[in-house]
Amino acid sequence: xxxxxxxxxxxxxxxxxxxxQSMTPMRGEVTSYSDEFAIRVFPRNPYNRRINVxxxxxxxxxxxxxxxxxxxxxxxxxGASRSVLVVVGFDGLSExxxxxxxxxxxxxxxxxxVKAQVCGRFIARRRS
Amino acid sequence: xxxxxxxxxxxxxxxxxxxxxxxxxxxxxxxxxAVEPTCVITLDSSGVMATNGxxxxxxxxxxxxPGRATILTTGDSFNVTAVAPxxxxxxxxxxxxxxxxxxxxxxxxxxVASAPxxxxxxxxxxxxxxxxxxxxxxxxxxxxxxxxxxxVTVTCE
Numbered sequence: 001x002x003x004x005x006x007x008x009x010x011x012x013x014x015x016x017x018x019x020x021q022s023m024t025p026m027r028g029e030v031t032s033y034s035d036e037f038a039i040r041v042f043p044r045n046p047y048n049r050r051i052n053v054x055x056x057x058x059x060x061x062x063x064x065x066x067x068x069x070x071x072x073x074x075x076x077x078x079g080a081s082r083s084v085l086v087v088v089g090f091d092g093l094s095e096x097x098x099x100x101x102x103x104x105x106x107x108x109x110x111x112x113x114v115k116a117q118v119c120g121r122f123i124a125r126r127r128s
Numbered sequence: 129x130x131x132x133x134x135x136x137x138x139x140x141x142x143x144x145x146x147x148x149x150x151x152x153x154x155x156x157x158x159x160x161x162a163v164e165p166t167c168v169i170t171l172d173s174s175g176v177m178a179t180n181g182x183x184x185x186x187x188x189x190x191x192x193x194p195g196r197a198t199i200l201t202t203g204d205s206f207n208v209t210a211v212a213p214x215x216x217x218x219x220x221x222x223x224x225x226x227x228x229x230x231x232x233x234x235x236x237x238x239x240v241a242s243a244p245x246x247x248x249x250x251x252x253x254x255x256x257x258x259x260x261x262x263x264x265x266x267x268x269x270x271x272x273x274x275x276x277x278x279x280v281t282v283t284c285e
Contacts, residue, residue: 022168026285027205046168099285112175112187112262112278113217114195114210118167119285 022046023102026120036089037124043074043102044081051076051104055084058099058119065091065098088124096124165203167251167284172196177262177278182270186263195260197282199238199251207248208234210260211281218277224268230280232260245280258282 023043030037043053052075057067068087076082086100101119175195177185187194199208212230216223230245237252245260262280 022166024164024166026164026166044168046170101283101285103281112177112195112280114171114174114197114260115279115281116169116171116197117281117283118169119283121285 022116022118023100023120026118028120028122030122030124031127032090032124033127035126036087037096037126038085038087039100039122039124040083040085041100041102041120042081042083043076045076045078045104048078050078053102053104055086056101056103057086057088058101060097060099062099067098090124090126094126096126098122098124163202165205166201167203167206168200169282169284170198170200171282172198175260175262175280177264177276179271180263183267184263184265185271185276187261188263195262195280197258197260199256199258199282199284201237201251201253201256201284204251204253206251206284208232208238208251208256208258209248209281209283210245210258211283212245212262213278213280216264216276216278218275220272220274220276222269222272224266226264226266228262228264228278230260230262232258232282234258251284 023041028039030039041055043055045051045053052073054073055069057065057069059065065088070085074082088096088098090096099119099121101117103115103117173196175187176193177187178189178192180186180189186192210230210232212228214228231242232240232245233242234240234249234256236256237254238249238256240249243249260280260282262278264278
């Protein structure tokens with residue numbers, strides 16, 4: 001038991017940077033029995049100031065695809081996160097691979113802005 | 129007789145303390161945690177494209193500055209790209225057809241000397257410092273005077 005406690009300490013220390021997570025999860029597989037599947041993601045604002053983030057859905061080739069995203073945009077305070085529900089149709093397919101991305105542009109108005117995009121990859125399978 | 133009972137009163141609690149110490153136990157409380165593989169992009173600074181002649185804007189030109197970002201990963205399955213835009217997000221009227229090129233370099237747990245923006249590089253686990261450059265070259269008339277903005281998309285997936 002004492003050994004377990006000692007081993008646990010570095011793990012707890014490693015959790016500290018998790019305050020700056022921008023989105024979780026980033027990998028996943030879903031099984032659905034309907035024409036749609038749902039994935040819940042958690043964007044996080046890694047900055048100390050409030051930013052606006054948007055969640056978008058792409059296919060395996062990075063083409064935007066229709067999805068119900070609730071909410072599609074959110075204003076997050078520094079270090080805050082919130083859940084976003086993404087519902088995507090199978091579009092007649094038995095398996096669908098999608099990217100769900102959290103995007104933000106915190107430095108607008110300059111000559112060259114860097115847009116951060118963190119994308120999770122998900123596989124959804126339809127069962128009848 | 130009175131003194132004897134007083135001495136007993138003092139010594140009995142002390143002996144009780146010894147009895148309690150002999151029966152003390154140690155209990156370890158375990159802590160568990162699970163860290164999910166994830167990726168964080170923190171933008172440190174935006175870039176500046178300087179004019180390089182009349183037909184080219186380039187962050188690597190004199191007076192320009194690259195964009196900088198820090199990427200933190202908790203897993204080893206992530207890749208990074210820095211994709212150039214297809215158009216300006218802000219520009220004056222009269223801008224002709226423009227070709228954008230982005231490239232990036234990485235240091236820290238990821239070592240990339242210079243890679244085309246759309247080439248994916250595997251990120252190491254930990255902190256990566258990313259430097260992004262962008263150029264815009266027009267094949268039409270010279271860039272007209274005004275304010276320009278273009279966005280490079282840094283993707284971690």
